[in-house]
Amino acid sequence: MQNIHIEYFIKLLGKDNAYFDKAHLLAYSYDATRKKHLPDGVLFPRDESDVSKILKYCNDNQIIVIPRGAGSGFTGGSLAVNGGIILSFEKHMNKILEIDLENMVAVVQPGVINMDLQKVVEDHGLFYPPDPASQNYSTIGGNVSENAGGMRAAKYGITKDYIMALRAVLPNGDIIRAGKKTIKDVAGYNIAGILVASEGSLAIITEITLKLISKPKLVKTAMGVFNSVNDAMNAVYKTLASGVKPVAMEFLDSLSIQAVEKRFNKGLPTDAGAILITDVDGDIEEALINDLAKIEKLFKENGATKFTVAKDENERANLWFSRRNCSQAITCYGSLKLNEDITVPRSKLPSLLEKIAEISKKFRVTTPCFGHTGDGNVHTNVMVDKDDPEAVKRGYAAIEEIFKATIELGGTLSGEHGIGISKAPYMKLAFSDEEMNLFRAIKKAFDPNNILNPNKMGL
Amino acid sequence: MQNIHIEYFIKLLGKDNAYFDKAHLLAYSYDATRKKHLPDGVLFPRDESDVSKILKYCNDNQIIVIPRGAGSGFTGGSLAVNGGIILSFEKHMNKILEIDLENMVAVVQPGVINMDLQKVVEDHGLFYPPDPASQNYSTIGGNVSENAGGMRAAKYGITKDYIMALRAVLPNGDIIRAGKKTIKDVAGYNIAGILVASEGSLAIITEITLKLISKPKLVKTAMGVFNSVNDAMNAVYKTLASGVKPVAMEFLDSLSIQAVEKRFNKGLPTDAGAILITDVDGDIEEALINDLAKIEKLFKENGATKFTVAKDENERANLWFSRRNCSQAITCYGSLKLNEDITVPRSKLPSLLEKIAEISKKFRVTTPCFGHTGDGNVHTNVMVDKDDPEAVKRGYAAIEEIFKATIELGGTLSGEHGIGISKAPYMKLAFSDEEMNLFRAIKKAFDPNNILNPNKMGL
CATH class of the missing domain: 3.30.465.10 (Uridine Diphospho-n-acetylenolpyruvylglucosamine Reductase; domain 3)
Incomplete structure (x- = not known):
């Protein structure tokens, strides 16, 4: 970054709100993808007027600007892949x-x-x-x-x-x-x-x-235990199509269950093929009990071998702890996690999970799956050893096939993580040239000089 | 329209799907605004491929295209204000x-x-x-x-x-x-x-x-009667802020009530300052009864003099008939209805209705109001005699002041009717030059030759 720019930003924001030293740049060079790209500067605007001045200056001087929240994204959206200024809201614009x-x-x-x-x-x-x-x-x-x-x-x-x-x-x-x-x-x-x-x-x-x-006054949590992923997936969409409206219907496959148990020992059934954790909420106890009874019936009709309702806040917390810490637990399967949030119409969940199992086998990778099956979103994790280049290659090949299968089933590359840089190479699987051209035209309408988080989303 | 274009469209779609005769053009020249603009042609595409061919041809030949559903819009969105081709989906693409x-x-x-x-x-x-x-x-x-x-x-x-x-x-x-x-x-x-x-x-x-x-299994309808519009408006937002979630909370002011009674005689309380009609729904009778009890309490705390629950489907139908036919009934107040769907944050409803009353008085116009107060949307009808140019002028002046008051209260020009041509002159009240420029840039990104429904929305 040229000195003239550095001076402008320091004058505008003060030294405490404009970092250009290596240590600080390093601190803003990564996100949850574990990839690293050093920015040219980190700015902490104090208000909207600062943001406006910074953008005008950067636009006039063709300086790249990348907004950044907590840097917790899974697809590299906040990474300075081509350098530029990180705009962080964590110091001031956090009220x-x-x-x-x-x-x-x-x-x-x-x-x-x-x-x-x-x-x-x-x-x-x-x-x-x-x-x-x-x-x-x-x-x-x-x-x-x-x-x-x-x-x-x-x-x-x-x-x-x-x-x-x-x-x-x-x-x-x-x-x-x-x-x-x-x-x-x-x-x-x-x-x-x-x-x-x-x-x-x-x-x-x-x-x-x-x-x-x-805020709903009451919430209850239950767990269904299934012999197979297929049974669990059928149970998900049949339950949802029945008209019950669970808050959540979360899924752990057997690899995920075993990983969580090994790490946290929360009492999950390690011999299960899959579990579903579900919450219902509302203001009337009777309605919640009704909903759980319906879910139990539908789960059991679809092969659930067990259905338990959490008795108290502690049991609820344990179940949710297990689900929330899945992502961390499964790192036992490999030092590199290729973590995708593919999403399909919920009736296609059984086919998707079958397909993932086939692909895992074909490419000899371990693929624990868990996630928000209530909305068709499966967190699919291809786990490989990061120091084994051949395994990493197989991992990426598996990911590409999983994306293809997802698209064929009417699904999307991303249910919630976005595209960023991680999924950019796969945009062509999901979108036509005409659609990509439209995205580029929209980008240009907002940002004719292409200064704002450029080269993301496959654009 | 040039013969060469007419021949192209007839060849593409057949005579039955491409009208260019005066009688048919007239039939597609109007919408619910009662304004008339003769198009140059009316096409009935049979499928998406037809739509694509028509648009490509029109884009290449700079022919304006206006999509049209039922022509029931209140803001002229489907009118051929600058001529062009009407694209109608009523014949084929209606499956x-x-x-x-x-x-x-x-x-x-x-x-x-x-x-x-x-x-x-x-x-x-x-x-x-x-x-x-x-x-x-x-x-x-x-x-x-x-x-x-x-x-x-x-x-x-x-x-x-x-x-x-x-x-x-x-x-x-x-x-x-x-x-x-x-x-x-x-x-x-x-x-x-x-x-x-x-x-x-x-x-x-x-x-x-x-x-x-x-589909919710049960629905119940109730009516609250209030001495003043102000009481009713307070009741609306206090009820909604209490956490009850009525399906609808619809409002009729005294002018609307009287007009409906005069025309349809459905038994509304003609001495009321305002009524609120509300629906609750769900699957459990007890929950609906609870909700209605809460609403009754909140209505009465805010000045409701009466609260009645419809006893059967017939009583329900009568209440909803009254509400749904308001728009038609109030034509008794004038031959020209300037009908706006302004919407404010619901806590601002009392101020909005006060302001409307002031403006009506100032401009000597009759302004029956009714509408979807549950979402802050008030259908405000300035009624004037269409053959009295001075009254029409006062009517439009009142409308402009009502829009200004709405914007000042944090509201919007339109909750559901859109801008079209009717509200285009008021866009500058609601949007800055920068915002209008952004709209124009987006329009250009999609439609660089400006063939698609041009000159609407103040663009």
């Missing part, structure tokens, strides 16, 4: 600006941590459902940029379903607003609709207005 | 292609009528909630293009909340797909998100994949 009880709305800055928001709104008897696995550290800005999902998506939907309005800064420095604190707003194009999941490539989001709902 | 019970998804062509879809899915125990007042004739394609709302939006949201995937044709003839039959899909830009509410100005939607939900 909950308003909890509007009358309209059941929260207004937050992008750097607010998901769980912090959840806690604050729950203190008011309200509920912000999107709960990505990263909820303890990922930010709302990042959640919006990736359209994060979570465990509760089966009933409550995902981040985009809660966005009422955004403020954002365009690459040229223009400040725009999109949406209102209203349930409905059809004036002008749905800019919030295109900014969600745009992976920081169209505009920098500076304020987010989120819909809240009432 | 329900699939009801996928396993994934609870419907796949439809744009010309399917909303109510036809509702009936078919309800036969399967499923539910498609968006129910615009035009549900008996408006099409799903039109609903998507305008992001239609309806009575049930308070609980169930609006059209955009049900769109899982779209197929569409770009102005250059390229066919694109957006989204999947999956709850989650974050691969690539959210094209479906920007096409919804784009009023046919970005692409021609050729297929729509909609999320369905389980």
Whole structure:
């Protein structure tokens, strides 16, 4: 980075908000992909006006800008793959600006941590459902940029379903607003609709207005035990098609169960082919009991050998601990985890899991699967030894075939992690040239100089 | 229209699917705004391939194309204000292609009528909630293009909340797909998100994949009677903020009540200042009774003088008939209805209605109001005599002040009707130059030759 630019940024923001030394650059060079790309600088804007000035300057000087939340993304969205300036919201733009009880709305800055928001709104008897696995550290800005999902998506939907309005800064420095604190707003194009999941490539989001709902008074958790993955997958979609609306319907295959037990010893059935963990919630005890009875019946009709309802908060916590720590536990199978969040229409789950088993066998890789089967999303982890180049090659070959199978089943490359750089090579499997051209035209409409998080998403 | 173009279209589609005679052009020259603009031709594509060929030809020859559903829009979105070809889906592209019970998804062509879809899915125990007042004739394609709302939006949201995937044709003839039959899909830009509410100005939607939900087994309807609009508006947002989730919370002011009674004599309380009609639904009788008890308590705490629950289907039907036929009944107040669907955050409803009353007084116009107060949407009707130019002028002046008040209260020009041509002059009240520039850049990204429904939405 040229000295003239460094001086501009330090003058604008002060030394404490503009880092250019190697140690700090290193700290912002990685994300959850474990890949590393050194940025040219790290800036901490104090407010929207700072963001606007930074973007205008960078646009005029063709400097790349990469917005960054917690750096917890799985696809490299916040990595400075071509250098440039990291824009971090963790220092200043991390405030909950308003909890509007009358309209059941929260207004937050992008750097607010998901769980912090959840806690604050729950203190008011309200509920912000999107709960990505990263909820303890990922930010709302990042959640919006990736359209994060979570465990509760089966009933409550995902981040985009809660966005009422955004403020954002365009690459040229223009400040725009999109949406209102209203349930409905059809004036002008749905800019919030295109900014969600745009992976920081169209505009920098500076304020987010989120819909809240009432907090359900009661929640109950149950576990179904199955001999095979196939039985469990059939149970998932038959249960959901029956009209029961579980909050979550999460799945662990036998490899995942065994890994969790080995590491944490929480009492999961290690001889099971698969388990399903499900939550139901509501305000009336009787309704929850009804729902669980229906789920038990449907699980058992589809081969569940056991169905247990967690007796207390401790048992609930144990089941959810097991699910939430799957990702960490399965590292026992290999030092490199190729972790994909493929998603199919839920009726295709049995076929997808069969296909994954075939592909694992073909490429001789271990592939523990778990995830949000309630919304058709299977976290598929191809585990290989990172120091064995031949195994790594086989791993990537397996991933490519898994993507192909997913697309053939009417599914998508990503249910919640986004494309970033990790999945960029596979975009051509999922999108036609015409579709990619449209993406590029949209990118250009927002960012004609291509300064904002360029070369991501296969663009 | 030049003969060479007419010959091309007739050769492509056959005489029965390409009209150029005056009588047919007249039939497609109007919509619910009662404004008339003669198109140059009306085409009935048989399939997506026809749409692609037509668009490519029109793009190459700079011919304007205007998609049209049922022509029931309130803002002139389907009017050929600058001539051009009307693309109608009513003849061929009007099929329900699939009801996928396993994934609870419907796949439809744009010309399917909303109510036809509702009936078919309800036969399967499923539910498609968006129910615009035009549900008996408006099409799903039109609903998507305008992001239609309806009575049930308070609980169930609006059209955009049900769109899982779209197929569409770009102005250059390229066919694109957006989204999947999956709850989650974050691969690539959210094209479906920007096409919804784009009023046919970005692409021609050729297929729509909609999320369905389980049909609630029970529904109950109640009416609260209030002495003043202000009491009713306070009751609305306090009830909603309490956590009860009514399906609908609809409002009629005294002018609306009197008009409905005069015309239909359904037994509404003509001495009331306002009434609220509310629906609750669910699968458990006890839960519905609980909800109604909570609503009754909150209504009465906010000045309701009476709260009655409809005893049977007949009483329910009568209440809803009154609400649904308001729009027609209030024509007794004037031969010209300036009908706006302004929407504010629901806590601002009391202020909005006060402001409307002031403005009505100032401009000496009669302004019956009713609508979807459960989502902050008030149908505000400035009624004047169309043959009295001075009154019409006062009417438009009142409308402009009502829009200004709405924006000041954090609201939007349109909750569900869109902008079209009717609200285009007011876009500058709601959007900055920077925002309008962004809209224009997006329009250009999709439609560089500006052939698709041009000169709408203030663009």
